[in-house]
Amino acid sequence: MARSHNFSAGPSALPMEVLREAHREFFDFAGTGMSVMEISHRSGTFIELARQAEQDLRTILKVPDHYRVLFLQGGASLQFSQVPMNLLRGKRTADYLHTGLWSGKAIQAASRYCDVRVAGSSESSGFDHIPDAADWQLNPDAAYLHYTENETVHGVQFSTTPDAAVPLVCDACSSLLSKPIDVAKHGLIYAAAQKNIGPAGVTVVIVDEALLDAPLNVTPDVLNYAHQARADSMLNTPATFSWYLTGLTLKWISRSGGIEQIHRANQAKAELLYRTIDSSDGFYVNPVQAASRSINNVPFVLADPALEKTFLQLADRAGLNGLKGHASVGGIRASIYNAIGLPAVEALTDFMHDFQRIHG
Numbered sequence: 377m378a379r380s381h382n383f384s385a386g387p388s389a390l391p392m393e394v395l396r397e398a399h400r401e402f403f404d405f406a407g408t409g410m411s412v413m414e415i416s417h418r419s420g421t422f423i424e425l426a427r428q429a430e431q432d433l434r435t436i437l438k439v440p441d442h443y444r445v446l447f448l449q450g451g452a453s454l455q456f457s458q459v460p461m462n463l464l465r466g467k468r469t470a471d472y473l474h475t476g477l478w479s480g481k482a483i484q485a486a487s488r489y490c491d492v493r494v495a496g497s498s499e500s501s502g503f504d505h506i507p508d509a510a511d512w513q514l515n516p517d518a519a520y521l522h523y524t525e526n527e528t529v530h531g532v533q534f535s536t537t538p539d540a541a542v543p544l545v546c547d548a549c550s551s552l553l554s555k556p557i558d559v560a561k562h563g564l565i566y567a568a569a570q571k572n573i574g575p576a577g578v579t580v581v582i583v584d585e586a587l588l589d590a591p592l593n594v595t596p597d598v599l600n601y602a603h604q605a606r607a608d609s610m611l612n613t614p615a616t617f618s619w620y621l622t623g624l625t626l627k628w629i630s631r632s633g634g635i636e637q638i639h640r641a642n643q644a645k646a647e648l649l650y651r652t653i654d655s656s657d658g659f660y661v662n663p664v665q666a667a668s669r670s671i672n673n674v675p676f677v678l679a680d681p682a683l684e685k686t687f688l689q690l691a692d693r694a695g696l697n698g699l700k701g702h703a704s705v706g707g708i709r710a711s712i713y714n715a716i717g718l719p720a721v722e723a724l725t726d727f728m729h730d731f732q733r734i735h736g
């Protein structure tokens with residue numbers, strides 16, 4: 377079997393052990409004689425699977441008891457609307473930090489529901505850093521402050537959790553479970569699974585239950601966090617197979633030494649890649665300021681853009697896939713999520729050295 381090194385931004389690679397385990401029990405899950413995707417979400421077998429996944433996630437991220445953990449559908453993009461629907465709580469404005477493509481989409485979606493104030497932005501410099509907290513214009517009357525922990529397209533990431541006097545909302549779509557996060561500093565954290573947590577179809581929401589008291593009247597029941605919390609995220613049929621694979625991935629994270637160990641491994645991969653870029657004498661360029669560089673997504677360009685196509689073609693032929701940058705920015709992007717091992721990144725940096733030797 378020839379497995380590619382998969383640097384896709386999402387859906388992305390799953391750990392081989394998880395794929396093997398799912399393969400092994402594909403036809404007969406937990407002695408039921410049925411695939412996990414063929415059983416009722418109301419069955420004891422599935423409810424136990426769901427309970428275990430929540431428990432594992434709580435343990436890995438040290439989630440305090442007064443937070444609810446939900447496994448929803450609709451992706452992170454639906455959260456862009458679901459957050460204001462549920463968390464405005466009688467207020468008319470919310471603060472957003474604008475740090476890249478994804479925060480831009482969150483701002484656009486929230487503008488339907490409230491007066492969005494951009495409290496800080498790096499747009500004028502092409503989203504090459506996280507704006508200094510000293511320059512943020514925070515509104516004490518905001519319903520919440522929203523930030524995008526890791527900008528998947530621009531490759532910028534917060535190095536510390538913002539301080540906020542209002543509930544802090546985090547789009548952690550491409551970074552949740554890749555590094556520790558101080559849940560208690562947040563009102564709500566959301567992440568679709570298809571980056572570091574599992575396959576597409578499940579969206580993890582971690583929310584302080586104190587914030588669930590006043591959704592907008594128009595909020596459909598399935599988008600109402602309080603209703604979903606009471607129904608254990610099963611108000612309607614959930615994405616059972618994705619939930620199951622997410623559960624297996626959480627077990628894999630625990631087995632791999634937990635979140636600190638995962639974080640160290642991710643830092644080592646990112647360091648190797650940035651070192652390769654920075655020591656290339658300008659052949660490869662990452663435009664992000666050093667303090668804001670992402671450990672999840674590493675975008676870079678070639679000084680000679682005419683070489684990009686060849687780079688991508690040869691990389692693909694060498695079994696290094698998913699390296700094409702997002703359409704909005706072009707260039708190259710290596711997403712090095714949890715399931716990407718150091719050997720994959722070494723294969724990439726070896727390839728980059730070779731490519732530079734021949735074309736530099």
Ligand SMILES: *Cc1c(COP(=O)(O)O)cnc(C)c1O
Nearest residue numbers: 451452453478526528549550568
């Ligand atoms: C991928 C991503 C999203 C969108 O996720 P969908 O599940 O496709 O809606 C939102 N925010 C960030 C930071 C992302 O990386």
